[in-house]
Amino acid sequence: MKPENVLDAWAKLPAGIFQGNTIDLGNYDECHKVDHETGNETVGRIQGRYCQMTIPLNLSSLQARQFPSDNGNNGLTLQLGTCFPATCEASQLNSIFNSSIAGVVTLPKITFTCETPLPGLGAKEVTAIVIFSIVVVLLLFSTMYEVIMLLSSRQPNPNLVMFSIYTNGVKLLxxxxxxxxxxxxxxxxxxxxxxxxxxxxxxxxxxxxxxxxxxxxxxxxxxxxxxxxxxxxxxxxxxxxxxxxxxxxxxxxxxxxxxxxxxxxxxxxxxxxxxxxxxxxxxxxxxxxxxxxxxxxxxxxxxxxxxxxxxxxxxxxxxxxxxxxxxxxxxxxxxxxxxxxxxxxxxxxxxxxxxxxxxxxxxxxxxxxxxxxxxxxxxxxxxxxxxxxxxxxxxxxxxxxxxxxxxxxxxxxxxxxxxxxxxxxxxxxxxxxxxxxxxxxxxxxxxxxxxxxxxxxxxxxxxxxxxxxxxxxxxxxxxxxxxxxxxxxxxxxxxxxxxxxxxxxxxxxxxxxxxxxxxxxxxxxxxxxxxxxxxxxxxxxxxxxxxxxxxxxxxxxxxxxxxxxxxxxxxxxxxxxxxxxxxxxxxxxxxxxxxxxxxxxxxxxxxxxxxxxxxxxxxxxxxxxxx
Structure with a gap:
C-alpha cells in the first residue's frame, strides 16, 4: 500500500463521546498492510506500525460519574488508533506530540503505546509443539489401533486404547x-x-x-x-x-x-x-x-x-x-x-x-x-x-x-x-x-x-x-x-x-x-x-x-x-x-x-x-x- 494509507488508517474523533464512545480503533489491518519502497536512500522502506493514542478527558465530576468504571480510570480517556512508520517508537511520539501542542492548546499529557512484533518460536514454543504433537499422535494411533482390532473382531489391549477417540467418545456420550x-x-x-x-x-x-x-x-x-x-x-x-x-x-x-x-x-x-x-x-x-x-x-x-x-x-x-x-x-x-x-x-x-x-x-x-x-x-x-x-x-x-x-x-x-x-x-x-x-x-x-x-x-x-x-x-x-x-x-x-x-x-x-x-x-x-x-x-x-x-x-x-x-x-x-x-x-x-x-x-x-x-x-x- 501507499504511504497515504498510513494517515487513512488513523482513527477519527468519534461521535457520541458523552455516550461512552471514547474509543476508535482506527483501521488496524490497513496500517499493517502499508509496505512501500520509496526509492530514496535516506527514507528507505515505509512500513506501518499500529499505535494507540490516549488522551485524558477533563470532565466535571458530574460528567465523570456518568461513565462506567473501567480499570480504575472511570472511562475518562479518549483512545484513538493511529498508524506511523515502523521506525517510530512510542517514547519519540510522546515527546514530539506533547512538545508540539504545548504552546498551541492546553491539553492533558498524551501518551502513545505502540504494537511490538511477536517474538519468533523459542525453546518453550518448540517444546509445546512437540508435546501437543505427541498427544495428537497418541490420539490417532490409539483410535486407529482400536478400529483395526474391532474390524478384525479381536479384543484390543486396554493400555493401547486409553487415548482412543472412539472408546472415550462413547463413554462421553x-x-x-x-x-x-x-x-x-x-x-x-x-x-x-x-x-x-x-x-x-x-x-x-x-x-x-x-x-x-x-x-x-x-x-x-x-x-x-x-x-x-x-x-x-x-x-x-x-x-x-x-x-x-x-x-x-x-x-x-x-x-x-x-x-x-x-x-x-x-x-x-x-x-x-x-x-x-x-x-x-x-x-x-x-x-x-x-x-x-x-x-x-x-x-x-x-x-x-x-x-x-x-x-x-x-x-x-x-x-x-x-x-x-x-x-x-x-x-x-x-x-x-x-x-x-x-x-x-x-x-x-x-x-x-x-x-x-x-x-x-x-x-x-x-x-x-x-x-x-x-x-x-x-x-x-x-x-x-x-x-x-x-x-x-x-x-x-x-x-x-x-x-x-x-x-x-x-x-x-x-x-x-x-x-x-x-x-x-x-x-x-x-x-x-x-x-x-x-x-x-x-x-x-x-x-x-x-x-x-x-x-x-x-x-x-x-x-x-x-x-x-x-x-x-x-x-x-x-x-x-x-x-x-x-x-x-x-x-x-x-x-x-x-x-x-x-x-x-x-x-x-x-x-x-x-x-x-x-x-x-x-x-x-x-x-x-x-x-x-x-x-x-x-x-x-x-x-x-x-x-x-x-x-x-x-x-x-x-x-x-x-x-x-x-x-x-x-x-x-x-x-x-x-x-x-x-x-x-x-x-x-x-x-x-x-x-x-x-x-x-x-x-x-x-x-x-x-x-x-x-x-x-x-x-x-x-x-x-x-x-
Missing amino acids: RISERPPQNQPKSNQIDCLNGIRVISMVWIVFCHNYMMLFFAPLVNKVAIFDWIKSYHSMLVVGGTVSVDSFFLLSGLLVCWSLLKELDKNRRLNLPVMYLHRYLRLTPALAALMLLSTTLLKYGGSGPMWKNMVVLMEDSCEKYWWSALLYLQNYVNPTEICLGHSWYLSVDMQLFILSPLVIYPLWRWGRKILYVIAVLILLSMGCVIAAFLINNLRLAFVDSGKHPKDKNRQVLVYYPTHIRMGAWLIGVMLGYIMHLTKHRIVRLSKVVCISGWLISLSIMLAILLGDYPLQQPDTYADHPVVVDAIYEATNRIVWAGCLAWIVFACVNGYGGPINTFLSLPIWQPLGKLSYSIYLLHVPIQTMLLGSLRSTGYFSDIVAAHNFWGDFGLTVTISILWCLAFESPMVGLEKLLFGRFLKPKPNTVALVEEQKTEHQQNGSTENIITRDPV
Missing part, C-alpha cells in the same frame, strides 16, 4: 439409565447433572457480558441504564452460581468419604489426594502450556496484546502456584488463567475435607454445631473485610480500590471466605448419608412450603442486589448493608439449593426433578470441566481480535453468547478426549503397581469414577466469577 420410579433412592443422583450444566451455562453467560463490558462500545453509558433494569441482576448476581458448584463439591466429597469410612473405617489419604490431583491437573496444565507459548500466535488485533498476551505473562510468573493450587493466596492479583481461582479453593477444601468429614463420621451430629460455627466465622470475615476496607458491591465501584485491596481479592478468592457453601454441601451429604436406606416422609404442607420458600428466597437473593448496584444511589446507604448482604446471600443460596437436591433425591422433586434429571444433561455434565477451563480464554481471544467498536444491548450479548458457548463446547469435546478421558487409564498404568491401595480404597476410586460418569465427580465441579 453414554447416558446411564435412571433407576425405576418405584425405587426411591440409589447411588445415582440424577438431579445434579441438570444443576451442574445450568450453573455452567449461567457462568459462561455472565462472562459473556463481562467481556462485552471490556469491549470498546459506542454506547458504554448504556451499561448504566442496563444496570437499572431488574433483568440485569441475572448477570450481576450470577456469581451465586459459583456457590452452587461449591455446594455440589461438598456434597459429593462428603458422600464418597463417608461411604469409604463405613467400609474401611479409615481413609487412604495419599491415594485420595494423588487421584484427585491427576484427574484435575493435566487439562489445566495443558491449557497453561498453550497460554504461555502458542496462544499469542492464534490471532491479532488492536487489543490482542492487552487481552491475550497478558495471560502469558501471569502464567510464566506463577505457573507453579497454579499447579500447586495456591493462587488465591499467593498471587491473587495476577492469577494465571484468572478464572482458575476456583480450582485453588476447591482443591484446598478437598485436602482439608478429612478434618471435617472424619469427625463427622466419628462423633456424628455434634460436629454439625462445629460446622455451623465455621460458617458463622466465614460470614464474619466477609463483614470485617467490607467494614475495614469500605468495600461496596456496586459494579460501578470496581476499580476504585488498590489492586491488592479490591473486593475480588479480599472477599471472593480466599478459601476461608468461600467455604460456607461447601460446608452446607458437607452437611447435606451427611444428611443424605444418614437417610440413604430410609424413606423420608414429608407432609404435603412441608413439601410445598419448602419449595415455595426456597424458590422465593433464591429469587429474592438475585433481586436483593438491585438497590446495592444502582450507580446513582449505591453510596447512599451504609457499608454494613453491603457487608451483611454479601455475607449471607451465598450461604442462604446454598441452603435453598440443598433443599432442592434433598427433595429431588427423596422423591419430592416433581417436574423440577424430571427436568434436572433429563438424560441430555449427562454428556454436557461430563464436559463441564473442559468448558470451565476453555470458555474464558476463548472469549478473551475473541475480544482481543476485535477490529471495530461494538454496541451494547441484551440482543447483542445473547447473540455473542450462543457463538461463544457453541465454540467452547466444540473445542471442549476435543480437550476432554485429549487431556481428561485418557487420565483414568494412564493413572492405572503409571501408578497402579506402586500405590497398591487397599480393596476398599479401590472401591472409593471406582465410585468416584462412576460419579464422574453419572453424577459428575467433584473434579467436574467448577466455575468462577468475572475476571
Whole structure:
C-alpha cells in the first residue's frame, strides 16, 4: 500500500463521546498492510506500525460519574488508533506530540503505546509443539489401533486404547439409565447433572457480558441504564452460581468419604489426594502450556496484546502456584488463567475435607454445631473485610480500590471466605448419608412450603442486589448493608439449593426433578470441566481480535453468547478426549503397581469414577466469577 494509507488508517474523533464512545480503533489491518519502497536512500522502506493514542478527558465530576468504571480510570480517556512508520517508537511520539501542542492548546499529557512484533518460536514454543504433537499422535494411533482390532473382531489391549477417540467418545456420550420410579433412592443422583450444566451455562453467560463490558462500545453509558433494569441482576448476581458448584463439591466429597469410612473405617489419604490431583491437573496444565507459548500466535488485533498476551505473562510468573493450587493466596492479583481461582479453593477444601468429614463420621451430629460455627466465622470475615476496607458491591465501584485491596481479592478468592457453601454441601451429604436406606416422609404442607420458600428466597437473593448496584444511589446507604448482604446471600443460596437436591433425591422433586434429571444433561455434565477451563480464554481471544467498536444491548450479548458457548463446547469435546478421558487409564498404568491401595480404597476410586460418569465427580465441579 501507499504511504497515504498510513494517515487513512488513523482513527477519527468519534461521535457520541458523552455516550461512552471514547474509543476508535482506527483501521488496524490497513496500517499493517502499508509496505512501500520509496526509492530514496535516506527514507528507505515505509512500513506501518499500529499505535494507540490516549488522551485524558477533563470532565466535571458530574460528567465523570456518568461513565462506567473501567480499570480504575472511570472511562475518562479518549483512545484513538493511529498508524506511523515502523521506525517510530512510542517514547519519540510522546515527546514530539506533547512538545508540539504545548504552546498551541492546553491539553492533558498524551501518551502513545505502540504494537511490538511477536517474538519468533523459542525453546518453550518448540517444546509445546512437540508435546501437543505427541498427544495428537497418541490420539490417532490409539483410535486407529482400536478400529483395526474391532474390524478384525479381536479384543484390543486396554493400555493401547486409553487415548482412543472412539472408546472415550462413547463413554462421553453414554447416558446411564435412571433407576425405576418405584425405587426411591440409589447411588445415582440424577438431579445434579441438570444443576451442574445450568450453573455452567449461567457462568459462561455472565462472562459473556463481562467481556462485552471490556469491549470498546459506542454506547458504554448504556451499561448504566442496563444496570437499572431488574433483568440485569441475572448477570450481576450470577456469581451465586459459583456457590452452587461449591455446594455440589461438598456434597459429593462428603458422600464418597463417608461411604469409604463405613467400609474401611479409615481413609487412604495419599491415594485420595494423588487421584484427585491427576484427574484435575493435566487439562489445566495443558491449557497453561498453550497460554504461555502458542496462544499469542492464534490471532491479532488492536487489543490482542492487552487481552491475550497478558495471560502469558501471569502464567510464566506463577505457573507453579497454579499447579500447586495456591493462587488465591499467593498471587491473587495476577492469577494465571484468572478464572482458575476456583480450582485453588476447591482443591484446598478437598485436602482439608478429612478434618471435617472424619469427625463427622466419628462423633456424628455434634460436629454439625462445629460446622455451623465455621460458617458463622466465614460470614464474619466477609463483614470485617467490607467494614475495614469500605468495600461496596456496586459494579460501578470496581476499580476504585488498590489492586491488592479490591473486593475480588479480599472477599471472593480466599478459601476461608468461600467455604460456607461447601460446608452446607458437607452437611447435606451427611444428611443424605444418614437417610440413604430410609424413606423420608414429608407432609404435603412441608413439601410445598419448602419449595415455595426456597424458590422465593433464591429469587429474592438475585433481586436483593438491585438497590446495592444502582450507580446513582449505591453510596447512599451504609457499608454494613453491603457487608451483611454479601455475607449471607451465598450461604442462604446454598441452603435453598440443598433443599432442592434433598427433595429431588427423596422423591419430592416433581417436574423440577424430571427436568434436572433429563438424560441430555449427562454428556454436557461430563464436559463441564473442559468448558470451565476453555470458555474464558476463548472469549478473551475473541475480544482481543476485535477490529471495530461494538454496541451494547441484551440482543447483542445473547447473540455473542450462543457463538461463544457453541465454540467452547466444540473445542471442549476435543480437550476432554485429549487431556481428561485418557487420565483414568494412564493413572492405572503409571501408578497402579506402586500405590497398591487397599480393596476398599479401590472401591472409593471406582465410585468416584462412576460419579464422574453419572453424577459428575467433584473434579467436574467448577466455575468462577468475572475476571
